[in-house]
Amino acid sequence: MKKYQISETGKHNKKVVFLLEGWHSKLWMYWLFSRILSLRGYYCITYAYDSEIFSPDTQKTVKYLNIIQNDILLRLKTLKNEGYVEFNILGTSLGSMLALMVADKSPDISKVILNTIGIDISETVWGWNKIYPGFKEELIRQNFTPDKLKKVWKSITPVNNISNLKNKKILVYLSKKDEVIPYDLGMSLVEEFKKRNYKYSLKVNNYLKHFYAGFYNLMNAKYYLKFLAD
Secondary structure, eight states: OOSEEEEEEOTTOSEEEEEEOOTTOOGGGGHHHHHHHHHTTEEEEEEEEOGGGSSSOHHHHHHHHHHHHHHHHHHHHHHHHTTOOEEEEEEETHHHHHHHHHHHHOTTEEEEEEESOOSOHHHHHHTOSSSSHHHHHHHHHTTOOHHHHHHHTGGGSGGGSOSSOTTSEEEEEEETTOSSSOHHHHHHHHHHHHHTTOEEEEEEESSOOHHHHHHHHHHOHHHHHHHHHO
């Protein structure tokens, strides 16, 4: 049984945006954003996932995320052969991690939008003492340490999926009050973009926590629509 769901809007449009949802999100929650994108001339393909695709079962997490990544890459290749001419990707939270996994492997992705992101998923999770304490506790029960977790999750970790972004434009959204993906981990990723002379834009929210910041950024469509159009 598939661990992810897909919806499509604006298939007649020849420019494509892969819209990758956050963890615990449902397709209906992103209907408005997919509709906005389709009305602005994009074929929007939205991905949502079962909650278990990201869990303390570390091997399954890698397996499920790679399955989704490969589905997007295959779909992109098929669409290119069908005459679609532009490919972009917009990820929120966990979807941002997936967006980098895809963008780093596909030369056809031209613009990447990362709506709340950090440099290292292992460091992010290891800080969940109050947010999702059961998640970290289960990892500790399995005798994981931060270093061991980094090794197991190496292939899905953002810092390991940024080698091939030179010819792409990147938009990064961060929030200083983000309690799920700490702001400093997001800025560390931005610093890596800077070191590599990547073409990136950064937009920082000073007030909102993780979920509300991500939602606010999606609602404020004018900003990322301009980024996609430029």
